[in-house]
Amino acid sequence: MRKFDFLVVGSGLFGATFSYIMNQRGYSTLIVEKRDHIGGNIYTEKRDGINIHRYGAHIFHTSSDKAWDFIREFAVFSPFINSPIANYKGEIYNLPFNMNTFSKMWGILRPEEAKRIIEEQRKEVTPPIDNLEKQAISLVGRDIYEKLIKGYTEKQWGRDLKSLPPEIIKRLPVRFTYDNNYFNDTYQGIPLGGYTKIIEKMIEKSSLELSTDYIENKSELDKMADRVLYTGELDRLFGYSLGRLEFRSVRFEDEKYETDNYQGVAVMNYTDRETPYTRSIEHRHFEKTDSKVTWVSREYSVDYSFTGEPYYPINDEKNNSLQERYVELAKNDKRLILGGRLATYKYYDMDKTILESIKTADSLS
Numbered sequence: 001m002r003k004f005d006f007l008v009v010g011s012g013l014f015g016a017t018f019s020y021i022m023n024q025r026g027y028s029t030l031i032v033e034k035r036d037h038i039g040g041n042i043y044t045e046k047r048d049g050i051n052i053h054r055y056g057a058h059i060f061h062t063s064s065d066k067a068w069d070f071i072r073e074f075a076v077f078s079p080f081i082n083s084p085i086a087n088y089k090g091e092i093y094n095l096p097f098n099m100n101t102f103s104k105m106w107g108i109l110r111p112e113e114a115k116r117i118i119e120e121q122r123k124e125v126t127p128p129i130d131n132l133e134k135q136a137i138s139l140v141g142r143d144i145y146e147k148l149i150k151g152y153t154e155k156q157w158g159r160d161l162k163s164l165p166p167e168i169i170k171r172l173p174v175r176f177t178y179d180n181n182y183f184n185d186t187y188q189g190i191p192l193g194g195y196t197k198i199i200e201k202m203i204e205k206s207s208l209e210l211s212t213d214y215i216e217n218k219s220e221l222d223k224m225a226d227r228v229l230y231t232g233e234l235d236r237l238f239g240y241s242l243g244r245l246e247f248r249s250v251r252f253e254d255e256k257y258e259t260d261n262y263q264g265v266a267v268m269n270y271t272d273r274e275t276p277y278t279r280s281i282e283h284r285h286f287e288k289t290d291s292k293v294t295w296v297s298r299e300y301s302v303d304y305s306f307t308g309e310p311y312y313p314i315n316d317e318k319n320n321s322l323q324e325r326y327v328e329l330a331k332n333d334k335r336l337i338l339g340g341r342l343a344t345y346k347y348y349d350m351d352k353t354i355l356e357s358i359k360t361a362d363s364l365s
């Protein structure tokens with residue numbers, strides 16, 4: 001039986017970056033992936049000539065030269081500025097909250113007027129700020145809260161905002177310029193040809209077993225490498241022995257339309273409570289295509305138990321301390337290395353995932 005230097009559990013961006021670096025440095029890696037495809041949640045697949053972001057819209061954005069230089073070793077990026085649109089019962093607003101949004105909402109023109117209205121509306125909140133509704137109104141005022149935050153955030157969490165803690169939203173970026181660029185980062189783009197190709201190139205020199213669950217084959221797989229990088233959920237690794245970590249999940253409904261432009265924008269957020277989904281993504285707007293049709297994915301925010309797919313960690317005190325206890329357990333296994341959004345129970349954008357993975361590889365070689 002061949003023995004590898006590293007067994008990498010998970011072929012997402014963290015595992016793939018780690019494998020690439022280790023292969024470059026002369027170490028061998030075996031990647032096992034429980035899904036039938038590589039790439040984790042950044043996986044893209046081609047349908048009718050369009051790259052579909054199967055696990056949600058992914059826009060690469062970063063202010064780190066290191067992450068930007070690294071990812072461009074594997075793809076050419078086309079410039080893309082994320083400028084999502086909010087749809088509140090058919091009323092259209094620009095995001096993030098900026099002068100275009102305020103002008104549409106209040107019929108005003110100048111930043112000073114917008115500041116005055118927001119300042120005035122914030123005053124309705126009296127201390128203590130003990131729930132998410134109060135927190136949001138104290139940051140941006142009643143009108144923006146009612147039309148652009150309330151319904152969307154309630155759908156995301158599946159709960160009334162009065163019953164959620166204020167800490168969930170610490171800041172709400174408000175811009176007093178006519179600037180619809182969602183991200184403030186220096187670099188932003190979409191890889192031509194999709195993200196899956198990036199992962200393919202990263203893991204070229206690695207061995208790969210798809211549709212192979214590490215947990216189900218642990219004893220045989222452990223024998224195949226000196227060390228194990230695990231990028232799955234920690235509670236599952238330890239048989240949920242200390243309890244279950246909670247996640248929020250999403251599910252997608254995809255629809256094909258016989259048109260070359262269905263909604264006029266890549267990402268539309270539905271901010272009213274009545275529309276059951278949170279966002280609709282029209283994939284063809286991410287990357288130029290000659291396709292005569294279009295694919296739209298509607299994103300529903302759902303309970304973890306509904307899909308069994310962990311998406312967003314619920315980083316409250318209870319879950320964070322449970323995660324810490326699992327991390328303590330993991331320390332008993334000296335061969336085990338943890339990394340990625342699932343094993344660390346943290347939301348990471350792609351650039352952060354890359355930087356963390358490089359850091360992990362550097363600490364071991």
Ligand SMILES: Cc1cc2nc3c(=O)[nH]c(=O)nc-3n(C[C@H](O)[C@H](O)[C@H](O)COP(=O)(O)OP(=O)(O)OC[C@H]3O[C@@H](n4cnc5c(N)ncnc54)[C@H](O)[C@@H]3O)c2cc1C
Binds near residue numbers: 041058
């Ligand atoms: C809806 C959504 C939208 C996002 N949009 C953006 C964006 O626009 N820009 C941005 O920068 N970031 C975005 N992100 C974040 C991005 O998805 C993550 O940074 C990235 O996917 C993290 O990679 P990872 O390798 O840590 O995790 P994952 O991609 O989840 O990879 C982990 C892999 O491990 C596998 N695995 C788990 N357990 C086992 C096991 N027991 N055996 C075998 N395999 C296993 C899984 O199947 C998975 O393939 C978004 C995230 C979500 C949820």
